[in-house]
Amino acid sequence: MNNMSSTPIAPPVKHRSPIAGPPWFRLVLITTSVLFIGMLIGLPVAAVFTEALRKGFDAYADSLQGEYAVAAIELTLIVAAIAVPFNLVFGIAASWAITKFEFAGKQLLITLIDLPFSVSPVISGLIYVLLFGANSALGEWLMAHDVQIVFAVPGLVIATIFVTFPFVARELIPLMQEQGTEEEEAAILLGATGWQLFFRVTLPNIKWALLYGVLLCNARAMGEFGAVSVVSGHIKGETNTIPLHVEILYNEYNFVAAFAVASILTLLALLTLLLKTLLESKFSSPTRKH
Amino acid sequence: MMNQFIIGLFAAIMVFAPAAARAADAVQMLPVQMLNVSYDPTRELYEKYNAQFAKFWLDKTGQKVTVRQSHGGSGKQARSVIEGLQADVVTLALAYDIDAIASRGGKLLPADWQQKLPHNSAPYTSTIVFLVRKDNPRQIRDWDDLVREGVEVITPNPKSSGAARWSYMAAWGYALKKYGSEEKAQQFVTSLYKNVPVLDAAARASTTTFVQRGIGDVLLSWENEAHLAKSEFGQDQFDIIVPTISVLAEPCVALVEKNTIKRGTQDVARAYLEQLYSKEAQELAASLYYRPSDPEIAAKHANRFAQLALIRIDELGGWDAVQKKHFADGGIFDQIYAQ
Amino acid sequence: MRKFREPSVLPGFGITLGITLSYLSLIVLLPLSGLFVSTAGVSFAEFWATVTSPRVMSAYRISFGASFIAAFINVFFGLIVTWVLVRYKFPGKRIMDAMVDLPFALPTAVAGIALTALYAPQGWVGRYFEPLGIKIAFTPIGITIALIFIGLPFVVRTVQPVLEDMNREYEEAAVSLGATRWQTFCRVILPELTPALMTGFAMALARALGEYGSVIFIAGNMPGVSEIIPLIIITKLEQYDYTGATSIAVVMLLASFLMLFAINLLQSWSRRRRDE
Numbered sequence: 032m033n034n035m036s037s038t039p040i041a042p043p044v045k046h047r048s049p050i051a052g053p054p055w056f057r058l059v060l061i062t063t064s065v066l067f068i069g070m071l072i073g074l075p076v077a078a079v080f081t082e083a084l085r086k087g088f089d090a091y092a093d094s095l096q097g098e099y100a101v102a103a104i105e106l107t108l109i110v111a112a113i114a115v116p117f118n119l120v121f122g123i124a125a126s127w128a129i130t131k132f133e134f135a136g137k138q139l140l141i142t143l144i145d146l147p148f149s150v151s152p153v154i155s156g157l158i159y160v161l162l163f164g165a166n167s168a169l170g171e172w173l174m175a176h177d178v179q180i181v182f183a184v185p186g187l188v189i190a191t192i193f194v195t196f197p198f199v200a201r202e203l204i205p206l207m208q209e210q211g212t213e214e215e216e217a218a219i220l221l222g223a224t225g226w227q228l229f230f231r232v233t234l235p236n237i238k239w240a241l242l243y244g245v246l247l248c249n250a251r252a253m254g255e256f257g258a259v260s261v262v263s264g265h266i267k268g269e270t271n272t273i274p275l276h277v278e279i280l281y282n283e284y285n286f287v288a289a290f291a292v293a294s295i296l297t298l299l300a301l302l303t304l305l306l307k308t309l310l311e312s313k314f315s316s317p318t319r320k321h
Numbered sequence: 322m323m324n325q326f327i328i329g330l331f332a333a334i335m336v337f338a339p340a341a342a343r344a345a346d347a348v349q350m351l352p353v354q355m356l357n358v359s360y361d362p363t364r365e366l367y368e369k370y371n372a373q374f375a376k377f378w379l380d381k382t383g384q385k386v387t388v389r390q391s392h393g394g395s396g397k398q399a400r401s402v403i404e405g406l407q408a409d410v411v412t413l414a415l416a417y418d419i420d421a422i423a424s425r426g427g428k429l430l431p432a433d434w435q436q437k438l439p440h441n442s443a444p445y446t447s448t449i450v451f452l453v454r455k456d457n458p459r460q461i462r463d464w465d466d467l468v469r470e471g472v473e474v475i476t477p478n479p480k481s482s483g484a485a486r487w488s489y490m491a492a493w494g495y496a497l498k499k500y501g502s503e504e505k506a507q508q509f510v511t512s513l514y515k516n517v518p519v520l521d522a523a524a525r526a527s528t529t530t531f532v533q534r535g536i537g538d539v540l541l542s543w544e545n546e547a548h549l550a551k552s553e554f555g556q557d558q559f560d561i562i563v564p565t566i567s568v569l570a571e572p573c574v575a576l577v578e579k580n581t582i583k584r585g586t587q588d589v590a591r592a593y594l595e596q597l598y599s600k601e602a603q604e605l606a607a608s609l610y611y612r613p614s615d616p617e618i619a620a621k622h623a624n625r626f627a628q629l630a631l632i633r634i635d636e637l638g639g640w641d642a643v644q645k646k647h648f649a650d651g652g653i654f655d656q657i658y659a660q
Numbered sequence: 661m662r663k664f665r666e667p668s669v670l671p672g673f674g675i676t677l678g679i680t681l682s683y684l685s686l687i688v689l690l691p692l693s694g695l696f697v698s699t700a701g702v703s704f705a706e707f708w709a710t711v712t713s714p715r716v717m718s719a720y721r722i723s724f725g726a727s728f729i730a731a732f733i734n735v736f737f738g739l740i741v742t743w744v745l746v747r748y749k750f751p752g753k754r755i756m757d758a759m760v761d762l763p764f765a766l767p768t769a770v771a772g773i774a775l776t777a778l779y780a781p782q783g784w785v786g787r788y789f790e791p792l793g794i795k796i797a798f799t800p801i802g803i804t805i806a807l808i809f810i811g812l813p814f815v816v817r818t819v820q821p822v823l824e825d826m827n828r829e830y831e832e833a834a835v836s837l838g839a840t841r842w843q844t845f846c847r848v849i850l851p852e853l854t855p856a857l858m859t860g861f862a863m864a865l866a867r868a869l870g871e872y873g874s875v876i877f878i879a880g881n882m883p884g885v886s887e888i889i890p891l892i893i894i895t896k897l898e899q900y901d902y903t904g905a906t907s908i909a910v911v912m913l914l915a916s917f918l919m920l921f922a923i924n925l926l927q928s929w930s931r932r933r934r935d936e
Binding site: 057060064065070073074075076082117124132133139141144146151161167215225240247250251256273274277278296299301 | 889
Binding site for chain 1: 390407554
C-alpha cells in the first residue's frame with residue numbers, strides 16, 4: 032500500500048502493480064465500489080441521520096437525554112465491557128492453540144468457533160432461555176436460589192458473548208497462520224519465557240488485527256438486537272440495551288428519538304473505525320501484515 | 322488456570338445477578354417494586370395508570386410503590402413469564418396467552434384465573450376497526466369491501482401477533498354470521514388475506530407499513546390504536562371506519578400468584594389489578610379509547626365509542642379451540658396460503 | 661496429548677487449548693446441545709414431518725435462495741471493493757474502509773427499518789423503481805438486499821488481509837512474461853484469493869441464513885413467497901410449539917455447520933497444497 036503515490040485519483044505511480052491498469056480502468060473500479068458502498072451502506076446510514084435530525088438538533092439532543100435512554104446506554108456499556116474482554120482472552124488463546132500447533136481435529140475446532148456467526152439470533156437467545164429458563168432443571172435450581180440469569184443482566188452478557196464469540200479469534204487466526212512459528216521458535220531457543228514470547232514477539236505482530244477484532248467485537252456487542260431481545264425481558268430502564276430501546280421508541284411512534292439513539296451507535300462505530308484506520312496508517316511499518 | 326477461569330466466569334455471573342439482592346421479608350413500609358408485563362399498545366395507558374396507582378397506594382397504606390413496565394408482543398411476553406421473567410402481574414392481549422402461562426408455567430397462576438376479577442378479568446375491552454386514508458377514497462364501509470378486487474388490506478400475521486388474531490376472528494365472525502356456514506367463512510377470510518400485500522410480524526409494524534410507507538387502502542387495527550395513529554400522524558390524513566360487526570376483544574389481566582408470593586407483593590399487586598376497575602382508571606382507559614367495563618363510565622363516554630354488534634370469542638368456541646382450528650400448523654390460516 | 665498433536669518447542673498448548681475448549685463448551689456447545697435435547701422428545705417421523713412440511717420447504721427455498729444470491733453478489737462486489745481499498749488510492753478511501761464495518765455495528769432492526777424506508781415504493785430509492793414496475797421492498801429482492809447489507813463485511817474483511825499480504829513479484833513476473841492483465845488476474849491473483857473468498861462466501865451465507873432483525877421489516881413476510889426460516893421459527897414459538905421451533909433450528913444449525921466445515925477443510929487443503 033505504501034508504494035502508492037499520495038496524489039488523489041490514481042495517476043500513474045512510480046512502482047505500482049503492473050495490473051493496476053490504465054486510469055479509466057481504475058476509475059471504473061473505484062466508481063463501482065463507491066457506488067456500491069454508497070448505495071448499500073451510505074444510504075441507510077444517511078436515512079438514519081435524516082430521520083434523527085428531522086425535527087432539528089434540539090429534539091435530537093433531547094432524545095439522548097431521556098431517563099430510559101441514559102439507562103440503556105449505561106447498560107449497553109456494561110454489557111460490552113464484560114463481554115468483550117472475555118472474548119478477547121478466548122480469541123487469543125484459541126488462535127494461539129490453533130495456529131502455533133498442529134493437532135487432530137483442528138478444522139472441526141475452527142468450524143465450531145465460527146458457528147455462532149451462523150446461528151440465527153433468534154436461536155442464540157432461545158438456547159439460553161432453554162438452558163437457564165424456569166422450565167429447565169438448571170433454571171429451577173437457580174430460581175430456588177434466587178439467581179436470575181435470563182431476563183437480567185447476566186443473560187444479556189452471555190447472549191452478547193455468544194453472538195460476538197468468533198470475532199477476535201476469526202481476525203487473528205488467518206493472520207497468525209500466515210505468520211507461521213519461526214519467530215517464536217527462535218525466541219524460545221534464545222531463552223525467552225512464555226509470557227516474554229507473547230508480549231515481545233507475538234503481540235507486536237498481531238496488534239493491529241487484535242485491535243481490529245476488539246473493535247468489531249465491541250461494535251457488534253453494542254449493536255446486537257435479536258439474541259438480546261429474547262433474553263432481555265424488556266423491563267424499561269433495567270434490561271433494555273440501546274438496540275432494544277430503539278425498538279421501543281420506534282414502536283411508540285417516536286421515530287426521531289428512535290433514529291437519534293440508533294445514530295449514536297452508528298457514530299460510535301464510525302468514529303472508532305476511523306480512528307483505527309488513522310492510527311494504523313500512522314504507526315504501521317511497511318512490513319506490517321494487516 | 323482453567324479452574325480460575327471458570328471460577329472467574331461464574332463470579333462475574335453472580336455479581337450481576339440482581340435477584341440476589343432482593344430481600345423476601347421486606348418490611349411493609351419500605352418502598353416496594355413490582356413488574357407489570359404487558360403487550361405493545363398499552364404503554365401510554367400504564368404509564369399514566371402507574372402514577373395514578375402509586376398515589377392511591379401511598380394514600381391508602383403510606384407505602385411507596387414503583388411499577389416497572391415491560392412491553393412486547395403478547396405471545397413473546399407470555400413466553401418470557403413462563404421462562405422465568407419475574408412478573409407480578411400480566412396484562413396481555415388475549416386470554417389465550419395467560420392460559421398458556423397457567424398451563425405451562427409451573428403453577429405460576431391458577432387455571433381459573435379468569436374468574437378472579439370482574440368482567441372475565443378484562444378491565445377494559447376494545448374491538449377491531451378499519452383505518453383508511455382521508456375521505457375513504459376506496460369507499461370502504463364494511464368487511465365485504467375488504468374482499469373486493471384490488472383493495473389492499475394491511476394486517477399482521479395472526480400466527481405471530483395477538484392483535485392480528487383478533488382481526489382475523491372478527492372477519493371470520495362477520496362472515497359466519499352473514500353467510501351462515503364455515504365453508505363460506507373460510508372462503509371469505511381466504512379472499513381477504515389474498516388482498517394483504519404485506520404481512521408484518523407485529524401490530525405496530527403493520528401500522529408503520531400503512532402510515533409511514535403509505536402501503537395499502539385499509540389497516541385492520543385495535544380501536545385505540547387507530548385513534549392513537551390518527552392523533553400521532555395527523556387527524557387530516559386518516560379516517561376511522563367502524564364495521565357493522567366486529568369482535569369483542571378482551572385484553573386480560575392476571576396476578577402471577579407464585580411470583581408475588583415469592584416476592585411478598587401479593588397485596589400491592591392484587592390492589593393494582595383491582596384498582597384498574599376504579600372510576601378513575603376507567604376514565605383514564607376511556608380517554609385513551611379503550612372501552613371501559615364500568616357501565617357508568619361507559620355510558621358517560623358513549624359518544625366516543627361507535628355502537629356495533631360485538632361477537633365474543635366464546636361464541637366462536639373460545640381461544641383454545643380457535644387456536645387449534647385456525648392458527649395451528651395446517652389450520653385454516655395455513656390453508657389460505659397452501660394453494 | 662502427544663499422540664494427537666505434533667511436537668513443538670512453543671509453550672502454552674495445554675493451557676490455551678484448555679481455555680478454548682472449556683469456553684467453547686460452556687458458551688457454545690452446551691447451550692446448543694439444549695436444542696437437540698428439546699427435540700429428543702419427538703419421534704423421528706414427527707421431526708421429519710415438521711421440518712419438511714410444505715410451508716417450511718418453501719421457506720428453505722426462500723432463505724437459501726436469497727442467501728446464496730446475496731453471498732454471490734457480496735463475493736463479486738466485495739472483491740472489487742477490497743481490490744480498490746488495497747490497491748488504489750483515492751479521496752475518501754479511509755471513510756469507505758471504515759464504512760464497510762457498519763453493518764456489524766448497526767443494530768439489525770435499525771438496518772431493516774432504514775432499508776425498508778429507502779426501498780419502499782415511496783422511499784428515496786424505491787420511488788424510482790416503482791414506475792418501472794419493480795417492487796423491491798416486501799419481495800424476495802428486498803430480502804436479498806438486506807442480506808447483502810449484513811454479509812458484505814465478512815467478504816471484504818476476510819479477503820483484505822490476504823490481498824494486502826500478497827507478494828506482488830508474481831504478478832510482475834507474469835506481466836513481464838507477456839501475460840495480459842486479465843490472465844494475470846485469473847491465473848496468479850485469483851487462485852491466491854480463492855480460499856479467503858470462499859471463507860467470506862461461507863460466512864456471509866451462514867450469517868444470511870439466520871438473519872432475522874433486518875429482514876423482517878423489508879420482507880413482507882408472505883407465506884410461501886417471502887417468509888424466511890427464522891420467521892417460521894418465531895411463529896412456531898408464538899404457538900408455544902417449542903419442539904417445532906427447535907426442530908427447524910436443528911436443521912439450520914446442521915446445514916450451517918456442514919457448510920462451514922466443508923469450506924474450512926477445503927481451505928486448509930488448499931493452503932497445504934500451496935505450501936508444498
